[in-house]
Every structure is written in structure tokens, then in C-alpha cells.
Amino acid sequence: MARKTLNGKEAGFPLAYGRRPLYTGRMKKIFKISGIFCLGYYTILIGRAGIRTAFASFWAATAAAFWALSRLPEKTARAFRLPALFGGAAIGVLCFRMTRAGRRKPEPGADHVVILGAHVRGTRPSRFLLYRIEAVAKYMKAEPAAVAIASGGQGDGEDISEACCIRHVLEKMGIERSRIIEEDRSVSTWQNLEYSLDIGGRDASYVIVTNRFHIYRALKTAKAVGMEHFSGLGAPSHPVFGLNYFVREIFALAKMYTRLILRQFRRKEI
Numbered sequence: 001m002a003r004k005t006l007n008g009k010e011a012g013f014p015l016a017y018g019r020r021p022l023y024t025g026r027m028k029k030i031f032k033i034s035g036i037f038c039l040g041y042y043t044i045l046i047g048r049a050g051i052r053t054a055f056a057s058f059w060a061a062t063a064a065a066f067w068a069l070s071r072l073p074e075k076t077a078r079a080f081r082l083p084a085l086f087g088g089a090a091i092g093v094l095c096f097r098m099t100r101a102g103r104r105k106p107e108p109g110a111d112h113v114v115i116l117g118a119h120v121r122g123t124r125p126s127r128f129l130l131y132r133i134e135a136v137a138k139y140m141k142a143e144p145a146a147v148a149i150a151s152g153g154q155g156d157g158e159d160i161s162e163a164c165c166i167r168h169v170l171e172k173m174g175i176e177r178s179r180i181i182e183e184d185r186s187v188s189t190w191q192n193l194e195y196s197l198d199i200g201g202r203d204a205s206y207v208i209v210t211n212r213f214h215i216y217r218a219l220k221t222a223k224a225v226g227m228e229h230f231s232g233l234g235a236p237s238h239p240v241f242g243l244n245y246f247v248r249e250i251f252a253l254a255k256m257y258t259r260l261i262l263r264q265f266r267r268k269e270i
Helices: 022-049 056-070 074-078 081-103 127-142 162-172 189-200 212-225 242-269
Strands: 112-116 147-151 180-183 205-211 229-235
Touching: 022 056, 022 242, 056 242, 081 212, 081 229, 081 242, 112 127, 112 189, 127 162, 127 205, 127 229, 147 162, 147 189, 162 180, 180 189, 189 205, 189 212, 205 212, 212 229, 212 242
Parallel strands: 112 147, 112 205, 147 180, 205 229
Antiparallel strands: none
């Protein structure tokens, strides 16, 4: 057996400790595997819902990026080691917080149940919106004093507002019309919660209902708009599309934090 030296040039000494560091080869394999996964997931998304699926193009672009990284020269690839580690760790912590928030149980006895709108196909709720409505109906049957705030305006391809659609489905599920308030002006999560706060008031308590991947951002937004007494109720997600929207939430969170930072700067200038 050859003796191991610092420069790794003697016969029998693994190349991983010499001119080709082991982590570089492993990182290239990780990039290749990640690229294959992203491309496969993209194929599944467009196969199930069409090429116009929201955020689907991200997976195709990410697959191309991983493939390009796997083809970089070793010296260049080494430069991505620390950014990849720190970036992966940061995303991992954020995903943990998002998952934990989506699993928490709501506080009982809330004055209002705010259901955040989602896409409506004509007059029928999308699957994600239906999951939210079902969660609201279950909570309101257990809490007969709670009043729902159906929040969501009318978007492209929608024959009625999201708030109107939510109300119709809740009524079919046995919730009285007198217990449902429609907020049909909002077009974003921020407006959903801001306008709902205008309806319920700052002294009221709220349960915010959306899909689990969306709960973390919704709760952060609720605090930002001025809600003081609130908790979240996470509805399930589709097993195939859930990952797509979960990753999209990371970018939406970055946008939200940027908006909050800019607001702080503007206040200081005033």
C-alpha cells in the first residue's frame, strides 16, 4: 500500500484528496440529480395541468441551471460550495417554519374566520379553494358563534368573485347566510387581511384559513397589517401540486419582506 502524502501524488492515494477534491465530484452529482428531479417534476406538472400551470416554468429553468452547474470546470464549481451550503441551510430553516406553521391548530372561540380566496373556475372553486372552504365549514360547525369573512375579488377567467363562490359553497355545506360576510375587493393576501381587519376591527379575534403551504406568510401578513389576536388553520394541499406552490411561497415571502423593509425606510424618511 502506498504511503499517503500531502500532495496525494503517490500511487494508491485517492484522487479525492489530491487534485480532484471529493466534494467537487459529489456536488456535480448532486447538481445532476437535482436537475433530473426538477425536469421530471416539470413534466408531471404540465402533464397534469397543462403548460400554463402557475410557476411550472420555474422547474424547467431550475433544471437547466443545475445542468449548467454540473458542467462547470472544477475550479469554478468549488466557488458554489459555500453559497450552496448556506443557501440550502437557510431554505431548510424556512421550510421547517412553514411546515410547522401549517400544522398548528387554531385557537378556539374566534370571532371571525377569514378564508383567503383562491382561483375560481367559472363559478366553481378550484381544488385548493375547496380544501379551504371545507376547513372553514368544519371549524364553524364546532364554533357556532364564529362569523366567516369570505375574502377575494374577481380575477381573470372567474365569472363571480372568490368571496361569492366561497359563500355559495359554505351555504351548501350547511353554514347559514347570516354567518358569512363577503369581502370582494381584495386581489392579494395583503389586501385579503387588511380589508378583513377593516370589517372585523382590531379588538376581534381571527382564525385565518388557507392551505398549509400559505399559512406562514398569511400569519406574517396578518401581523404586518395590524391584527393582534389571530391564529391559523391550514387546509390540505394537492399531493402533486403542493410542492410547486410550497416553493413559490419562498419567493412570495422574499417579496413580502422586501415590501416591509421598504415601508420602514419610507416611515423613517417621513
